Structure formats: structure tokens, C-alpha cells
Amino acid sequence: MTAQLNPRGDVAVLVPAAGAGVRLGPGRPKALRLLAGEPLLVHAVRRLAAARSVHTIVVAAPVAEVEAVRELLAPVAPVTVVPGGAERQESVAAALSAVPPGPEIVLVHDAARALTPPDLVESVAAAVRAGRSAVIPVLPVVDTIKEVGAEEVVLGTVDRSALRAVQTPQGFRRSVLTAAHAAAGDALTDDAGLVEKQGVPVSCVPGSEYALKITRPFDLALAEHLLASGA
Numbered sequence: 001m002t003a004q005l006n007p008r009g010d011v012a013v014l015v016p017a018a019g020a021g022v023r024l025g026p027g028r029p030k031a032l033r034l035l036a037g038e039p040l041l042v043h044a045v046r047r048l049a050a051a052r053s054v055h056t057i058v059v060a061a062p063v064a065e066v067e068a069v070r071e072l073l074a075p076v077a078p079v080t081v082v083p084g085g086a087e088r089q090e091s092v093a094a095a096l097s098a099v100p101p102g103p104e105i106v107l108v109h110d111a112a113r114a115l116t117p118p119d120l121v122e123s124v125a126a127a128v129r130a131g132r133s134a135v136i137p138v139l140p141v142v143d144t145i146k147e148v149g150a151e152e153v154v155l156g157t158v159d160r161s162a163l164r165a166v167q168t169p170q171g172f173r174r175s176v177l178t179a180a181h182a183a184a185g186d187a188l189t190d191d192a193g194l195v196e197k198q199g200v201p202v203s204c205v206p207g208s209e210y211a212l213k214i215t216r217p218f219d220l221a222l223a224e225h226l227l228a229s230g231a
């Protein structure tokens with residue numbers, strides 16, 4: 001049976017957490033690495049469970065860690081845990097297939113964005129509830145962007161005014177995400193990209209600096225600092 005949080009909520013959140021974390025360096029699967037003494041996944045799920053619209057959370061865990069992740073999350077929130085896949089897209093598809101009837105809004109959220117505030121979850125869900133088919137949180141690009149060619153020689157400067165850095169949670173009408181995954185070809189790491197391929201418009205809402213993806217060692221150190229300073 002699928003575990004529920006708020007029975008009146010209309011949102012299911014899928015949490016792909018089956019990645020290795022190669023860019024973070026050797027160690028346990030990234031979602032299980034510690035941030036201020038607790039696994040990244042625990043931080044992420046705790047914040048999702050604090051969002052009042054969330055009805056269901058489904059985590060896609062590394063295959064060898066499914067039972068361990070169930071035990072880890074049991075005291076944090078009622079969560080369903082399924083085995084993930086070799087690619088993020090497969091992990092999301094596995095989690096999507098475990099969502100029970102009911103929630104018509106589905107969010108996909110990286111376990112690696114461990115400090116994402118519950119308010120961001122609510123703002124993405126609200127935009128879908130208001131009628132958008134697909135919604136992504138974004139931040140403006142702050143650095144000058146160069147296009148380079150062979151041997152890292154600059155070809156030109158890119159106009160960044162229309163560029164956005166994309167975060168999660170990404171929100172979808174359930175039927176839209178289900179259709180996009182059913183039609184998916186080559187694996188993409190971004191669910192909005194699958195939806196775009198179906199010709200569905202994707203809308204942006206303001207993201208959050210706290211929703212940074214812990215990808216490299218510097219990100220983990222930054223997250224430690226943010227938590228220590230009250231995030």
C-alpha cells in the first residue's frame with residue numbers, strides 16, 4: 001500500500017534518489033551521504049513533508065538500498081520507496097508508476113536538492129493548480145556565458161538575458177508527465193525536457209538559492225554552511 005501524508009493534499013512528489021554521485025567523489029550513493037550528520041535524502045524528504053499540499057511521496061532508491069532507505073525514512077515521513085534505475089529518467093518512471101489514484105499534480109524533485117524550502121514546493125504546485133501544464137523553478141544566470149570551440153578558444157559571448165538555470169521540484173499535471181514518460185526516447189535528466197518534446201508549454205516560476213543541487217564537494221560544503229547559519 002502507498003503511504004500518505006496529507007489525505008486532503010492534491011500533490012504527489014517523486015524523489016529520484018538512486019544516483020551514484022560520481023561528481024561528489026567516491027563514497028555511498030549521494031542521497032545517503034551525510035549533511036550535518038543526516039543523509040541528504042532525509043533533509044529533502046523532511047522539507048517535502050512540511051509542504052501542506054503534499055499527499056504522497058515516492059522515493060526511487062538505489063536497488064541495493066531499498067530496505068535501508070525504507071528504515072531510514074520511516075521516522076521522517078510516510079513514504080513509499082521503490083527501486084530506481086540506471087538513469088534518472090528510469091528512476092522517475094519507476095516512482096511515477098507507484099503513485100496511487102488521487103493526486104492530479106505530480107512534482108519531481110531531486111534528493112540532491114536537500115535544502116529546498118517547502119514554500120518552493122507550494123509555489124510550483126500552485127502554478128500547476130492554477131492551470132499550467134508544466135512548471136519549473138528557475139534562477140537567472142549570473143555569470144557571463146561564453147561559447148567555446150576547439151582547445152577552449154572563445155567563439156562568442158552568449159546573450160544571457162533569456163537564459164535560466166533550472167531547478168526542481170518541477171511540477172506537472174499528472175496526465176502530462178505520464179504521457180511524456182510513456183513517449184520518452186533517449187534518457188534525459190530533466191523531466192521538463194521530456195514534456196517539451198511533446199509540444200507542451202513549460203512555464204517558469206522563481207526558484208530559490210537554497211534549492212541548489214549538491215553535485216560537487218563545494219556544494220556540500222556550502223550546504224553545511226547554510227544549515228549552520230540557520231537554513
Ligand SMILES: Nc1ccn([C@@H]2O[C@H](COP(=O)(O)OP(=O)(O)OP(=O)(O)O)[C@@H](O)[C@H]2O)c(=O)n1
Nearest residue numbers: 016017018019020021022023086087091111112
Ligand atoms: N540513475 C539515477 C541517477 C540519478 N538519480 C537522482 O537524480 C537526482 C539528480 O541527479 P544528480 O544530482 O545529477 O545525481 P547523480 O546522477 O547521482 O550525480 P552524478 O552524475 O555526479 O553521478 C539525484 O537525486 C539522483 O539521486 C536517480 O534517481 N537515478
Ligand SMILES: C[C@](O)(CO)[C@H](O)COP(=O)(O)O
Nearest residue numbers: 110166167168189190191213
Ligand atoms: C532536473 C535537474 O535537476 C535540472 O537541473 C537535473 O536533474 C540535472 O541533472 P544533471 O545531471 O546535473 O544535468
